[in-house]
Each structure stands twice: as structure tokens, then as C-alpha cells.
Amino acid sequence: MIQKFFTLAFGSAVDLFYPPQCVLCNKALTGKEKYICNDCFDSLPLISGPHCPKCSRPIRTRNGENQLCGICRIQPDKNIKITVAAAEYQGLMKRLIHLYKYERQQFLSKFFAHIIVEQIKKKNIESSFDLLVPIPLHWTRKRWRGFNQARELCRNISPLINVPIVPESAFCRVRRTTPQVQLNAASRTANIRGAFAVRKNKYIKDKNIALVDDVYTTGATSGECSRMLLGSGAKSVSLLIIAR
Ligand SMILES: [Zn+2]
Ligand SMILES: [Zn+2]
Structure with missing residues (x-):
């Protein structure tokens, strides 16, 4: 009841509880800074x-242009x-993703979405996707975490x-797997083989x-999801x- 009142009075509960300090260094944020x-x-x-x-692997090129890396060649x-990757998984980014996934700082998804979309827009490929598909979590895992970070x-x-x-x-994720x-x-x-299933083909076909x-x-999880989705058309x- 109390929470409902606050939500009505001050906007979303997320905004209410989002700290006015930097999530990484705890410094007080100025008016224009958000989260970080x-x-x-x-x-x-x-x-x-x-x-x-x-x-999306960062590489050195002579002319500074993007080109296929040795592995993809x-x-x-x-x-x-x-x-499309917004960042490298190291340093402060590793810490930030840890806060998001394991310390319930769910509001960070807004920030992550923003930097991913920046990268999409830089590449001018906004119109090349018809459907967003989050990697599904098994329901037991979702209950443990409280949310699906990809969704x-x-x-x-x-x-x-x-x-x-x-x-x-x-x-859906139809089988529990070892993380x-x-x-x-x-x-x-x-470990991941057979963990996912397409239940409603009509959403996937031709998309x-x-x-x-x-x-x-390693790409094992995304590779298995992709195999199932391509298999469903x-x-x-x-x-x-x-x-x-
Ligand atoms: Zn900071
Ligand atoms: Zn590559």
C-alpha cells in the first residue's frame, strides 16, 4: 500500500529507488548525469x-576502417x-554488468539499451531487424534472479x-542447464544442446x-538459439x- 502511494505520487518505483550517486564510484551525480x-x-x-x-571484435587496421577479423575470415x-556489441567485457563494464545481473540493479538495462542502440545507429542498421528475441531463461533461474536480464x-x-x-x-528454455x-x-x-524450443512458429518464420x-x-548459447530459430524458418x- 505504502509502495503504491509512492509510485503514484512520484512516478515509477524504479525512479524512486534509483540512487542519485554513480553506481560505480558512489560520487554524487550532477543534473545531467544518470546512473553513471x-x-x-x-x-x-x-x-x-x-x-x-x-x-564485433576490436581490431587494428591501417586505415581505421572496420574489416573482417582473422577468425571470421x-x-x-x-x-x-x-x-553488435557496445563494449568489451572488461574493467568497469564487467563490474557494471555484474551489478545488473547479480546485485539486482535492474534499472541499468536502460543504460545498456542506450549504448547498444547507439552502436546500431552508428552502423545504420536499425531497419534490418524485424523481431527482438531475448535468450530465454529457465523459469527456475528467472525466479532466482527475479527477472530475465535479456528480456x-x-x-x-x-x-x-x-x-x-x-x-x-x-x-522457451525447456531444459535446465549448468550455468x-x-x-x-x-x-x-x-551442455546447451536441446535446451531451447520454438513453441510458436508463426512469430519466427521469415523474420x-x-x-x-x-x-x-564462447557463443555456445547464442549459437544454439540461432540454430533453433533458423530451423524454424x-x-x-x-x-x-x-x-x-
Ligand atoms: Zn563514477
Ligand atoms: Zn570477426
């Missing part, structure tokens, strides 16, 4: 220089058309690029899908992530 102070923002390892257009990922990202990306989100019931982070690269593919996740490590599957 300018100093911490400048220290984030955002991908702004040349990178591989297929996998030799063995391009057949399941993922392109990867939260989709909710904030969707209005910024005008792309709808797939209904939760259309693409990938606890496994080595070789066991990850086997250019943007699969959304927080971080990319998706036209293409790309990947949008906060960091790689």
Missing part, C-alpha cells in the same frame, strides 16, 4: 574504434549474421528502434531476428549484446 558519472563513463571500454563487422559463424534489455531497446519483442511463450560460466569451452556446446543477450563468451539471426 562522466568520469566512469569515459573509462568504460566502449567499442568505438575499428572492429570486425561480423563478430577463416571460419565465419554460419548461424549468426552479424554481432529487460529488449524492453528498453524495442521503443528506441521500433522493433517488437517476441512473446515469452513463443521461444555456462562454470564450464570450459568444450563442454559448453554439449530477420536480433537475438539479445548480455555478454558473449527465421530468415536471419543477428546478435545484440552489451559486451564481448
Whole structure:
């Protein structure tokens, strides 16, 4: 009841509880800063220089232009058309994503959506996606965390690029798996095999899908999702992530 009153009186509960300090260094924020102070923002390892257009890996090129990295040239990922990553998974970005996923700082999804969309707009590819698909969480995992971090990202990306989100019931996680982070690269593919299922084909068929996740490590999870979606008639599957 009390919470409802506050929500009505002061806007959303999220705004009410969002701290007026930088989430990374606790410095008081100025009027124009939101969530993160300018100093911490400048220290984030955002991908702004040349990178591989297929996998988003930062690379050095002579002319400063984007070009395929060595790995994508030799063995391009057949399941993922392109990867858009906002940052590298290191330093303050690693800390920020940890706050988001494990310390319930759910409001950070707005910030992450913003930096992912910045990257999409820089590449001029807003109109190449028909549908946002978050990597599904098993319901037991979702209950444990309280939210699906990828679906939260989709909710904030969707209005910024005008792309709808797939209904939760259309693409599901049907099997509980050991968290990938606890496994080595070789066991990850086997662990995730058969963990996802398309339940409502009509949403997937003929769509250019943007699969959304927080971080990319070995690509086993996104690869398996993509395999299922392409198997259900998706036209293409790309990947949008906060960091790689
Ligand atoms: Zn700060
Ligand atoms: Zn590459």
C-alpha cells in the first residue's frame, strides 16, 4: 500500500529507488548525469574504434576502417549474421554488468539499451531487424534472479528502434542447464544442446531476428538459439549484446 502511494505520487518505483550517486564510484551525480558519472563513463571500454563487422571484435587496421577479423575470415559463424556489441567485457563494464545481473540493479538495462542502440545507429542498421528475441531463461533461474536480464534489455531497446519483442511463450528454455560460466569451452556446446524450443512458429518464420543477450563468451548459447530459430524458418539471426 505504502509502495503504491509512492509510485503514484512520484512516478515509477524504479525512479524512486534509483540512487542519485554513480553506481560505480558512489560520487554524487550532477543534473545531467544518470546512473553513471562522466568520469566512469569515459573509462568504460566502449567499442568505438575499428572492429570486425561480423563478430564485433576490436581490431587494428591501417586505415581505421572496420574489416573482417582473422577468425571470421577463416571460419565465419554460419548461424549468426552479424554481432553488435557496445563494449568489451572488461574493467568497469564487467563490474557494471555484474551489478545488473547479480546485485539486482535492474534499472541499468536502460543504460545498456542506450549504448547498444547507439552502436546500431552508428552502423545504420536499425531497419534490418524485424523481431527482438531475448535468450530465454529457465523459469527456475528467472525466479532466482527475479527477472530475465535479456528480456529487460529488449524492453528498453524495442521503443528506441521500433522493433517488437517476441512473446515469452513463443521461444522457451525447456531444459535446465549448468550455468555456462562454470564450464570450459568444450563442454559448453554439449551442455546447451536441446535446451531451447520454438513453441510458436508463426512469430519466427521469415523474420530477420536480433537475438539479445548480455555478454558473449564462447557463443555456445547464442549459437544454439540461432540454430533453433533458423530451423524454424527465421530468415536471419543477428546478435545484440552489451559486451564481448
Ligand atoms: Zn563514477
Ligand atoms: Zn570477426
